[in-house]
Amino acid sequence: MNIQQLRYVHEVAKRNCNIxxxxxxxxxxxxxxxxxxxxxxxxxxxDIFIRHGxxxxxxxxxxxxxxxxxxxxxxxxxxxxxVGDEFSNEMxxxxxxxxxxxxxxxxxxxxxxxxxxxxxxVRLELHQGNPTQICEWVIAGKSDIAIATEAIDQxxxxxVVLPCYQWNHCVVAPLRHPILKERVLxxxxxxxxxxxxxxxxxxxxxxxxxxxxxxxxKPNVVLTAIDADIIKTYVALGLGIGLMASMAFDPExxxxxxxxxAAHLFASSTTRIGIRKDAWLRGYAxxxxxxxxxxxxxxxxxxxxxxxxxxxxx
Numbered sequence: 001m002n003i004q005q006l007r008y009v010h011e012v013a014k015r016n017c018n019i020x021x022x023x024x025x026x027x028x029x030x031x032x033x034x035x036x037x038x039x040x041x042x043x044x045x046x047d048i049f050i051r052h053g054x055x056x057x058x059x060x061x062x063x064x065x066x067x068x069x070x071x072x073x074x075x076x077x078x079x080x081x082x083v084g085d086e087f088s089n090e091m092x093x094x095x096x097x098x099x100x101x102x103x104x105x106x107x108x109x110x111x112x113x114x115x116x117x118x119x120x121x122v123r124l125e126l127h128q129g130n131p132t133q134i135c136e137w138v139i140a141g142k143s144d145i146a147i148a149t150e151a152i153d154q155x156x157x158x159x160v161v162l163p164c165y166q167w168n169h170c171v172v173a174p175l176r177h178p179i180l181k182e183r184v185l186x187x188x189x190x191x192x193x194x195x196x197x198x199x200x201x202x203x204x205x206x207x208x209x210x211x212x213x214x215x216x217x218k219p220n221v222v223l224t225a226i227d228a229d230i231i232k233t234y235v236a237l238g239l240g241i242g243l244m245a246s247m248a249f250d251p252e253x254x255x256x257x258x259x260x261x262a263a264h265l266f267a268s269s270t271t272r273i274g275i276r277k278d279a280w281l282r283g284y285a286x287x288x289x290x291x292x293x294x295x296x297x298x299x300x301x302x303x304x305x306x307x308x309x310x311x312x313x314x
Contacts, residue, residue, distance in 0.1 A: 003077065005040040006070040008033050009048055013067050017049060017056035075278050078141065090283055092121040097288075098134040098143035099126065100202065101227035103271065106247045107165075108147070111292040119284050130201050130226065135159065138276055144285055146274035147292070149204055159274040160305050164293040166270050168263040169204065170249055172235055172242040175258060179241055185260050187215050194222040194240030196231050204269030208243060211266045232257060245269075275305065 011022040012033065023030040041048055048063035049056040059067065099108065104126050116124060127134075127143055131151035137143040139158050146152055146159070153161050171190060173179050182189050191212065197219075198205045212219050222240050225231050228248030235242040236256050249259045273289060273296065275281070286298040 001040060001043055003074075005036045006073055008036045009040060009067060010070050010074055012037065012049070012056065013059060017058065019056060072278065075141065075276075078280075089121075091119060093282055093284070094123040094125065095145075095282070095285055095288060096125045096127060096143040097145050097147060098137045099128060099147040100131065100134065100149075101128050101229070102202075102245055102248055103147050103149075104128055105227065105229065106245070107271065108292065111288065114291050115284075115288045118287065122284055124288075130199075132201065135274060138274055141276070144275075144279065144281065145289065147271065148274075149269050149271045150201055150206070152272045152274045155274070158277060160277055162273045162275075162289075162293075162296055162301065162304060164271045164273055164296070166268045167204075167245055167247055168261075168268045169208065169243055169266050170246040170262050171260040172232060172244065172249060172254070172257045173260070174236065174238060175256065177241060177258075180258050180260065182260070185262060185265065187212060187217055187265055190241070190243065190262075190265075191217045191219050193220065195219045195243055196223045196225065196234050196240045197221060197243040198231070199224045199226050202226055204245070204266070207267045207269055275301070277305070279305075 007026065008022065011026055012019055015021040015025065019030050019033050023033045026033070037048065044062075044066065046062040046066070047060050048066050050058035050060055050063075097108070108126070112124065112126075115122075125143075127137060129137065131148040134143070134146045134148050135152055135155050138146040139155065147164070152159070155161075171179065171185060177193075179185075179189055179193060197208065200206075200209075208219075220240075223234055225234075228242075228244040231242040231244045232248075232254060234240070242257075243262070246259070246261070246263070249257070251259075273293065281301075283298075286301060289296050289301060290298070
């Protein structure tokens with residue numbers, strides 16, 4: 001048994017039992033992958049994969065257990081590499097952040113700027129996607145940290161989740177829109193106009209739906225988007241009023257629009273950080289997190305990762 005064999009079975013399982021795709025991803029030959037899988041199965045005395053002729057069509061029950069152990073072993077090997085990198089040169093490396101467009105555009109710039117000044121030798125990567133994609137990238141080891149509002153707390157077995165900050169929604173409208181004359185903004189007033197807001201999987205949209213449902217109102221949603229910039233673009237074109245994260249409105253840049261606070265209408269949303277439970281973070285990763293959320297110190301994060309810390313609430 002060797003590490004190469006564990007990598008092969010892990011990659012084949014990840015590629016839905018497609019040996020050709022796994023071989024290409026591993027830069028090796030298909031016969032070589034097949035041979036090493038067979039050798040590992042013979043040594044273990046069990047079949048890892050279900051076969052139909054020469055094709056792999058599934059994973060056996062013992063194979064599921066083998067693959068789980070292989071995944072943990074490969075993860076720990078990656079952690080060993082991280083430890084070596086940390087103590088050989090703590091000022092170089094890479095840090096991958098998976099997040100949504102709104103977080104990358106409006107919440108992260110200050111932390112990113114401060115981090116890059118402090119660690120010019122570290123390559124910082126921002127990968128944008130929807131909340132589910134973000135979590136899956138971190139779970140798969142493609143990114144180090146997930147930052148999002150929705151979905152991130154739905155993986156308790158695989159991710160440690162830490163609260164960063166709370167935010168609420170605002171309504172944006174063109175300068176002469178009649179909703180701007182409302183003395184007190186209400187859900188009933190919002191429901192009277194075409195609405196442009198977030199896609200159902202983004203940015204506190206479930207809180208919005210719940211608020212309208214409680215009042216037996218159905219908002220007239222004419223367009224949904226994955227980020228606030230698109231919402232503002234179509235509001236400016238007169239498609240409707242916008243409902244979006246307050247942090248995404250900039251009076252200097254959004255001069256053709258006006259903002260109405262809607263914090264009294266919707267429950268606040270919490271943006272969270274997700275870290276894979278078996279991850280070993282470089283020292284500069286803790287620095288980045290604290291730059292973004294100052295209450296999340298290295299001590300608090302390490303205690304939470306080890307399962308012995310108190311909830312670092314907001």
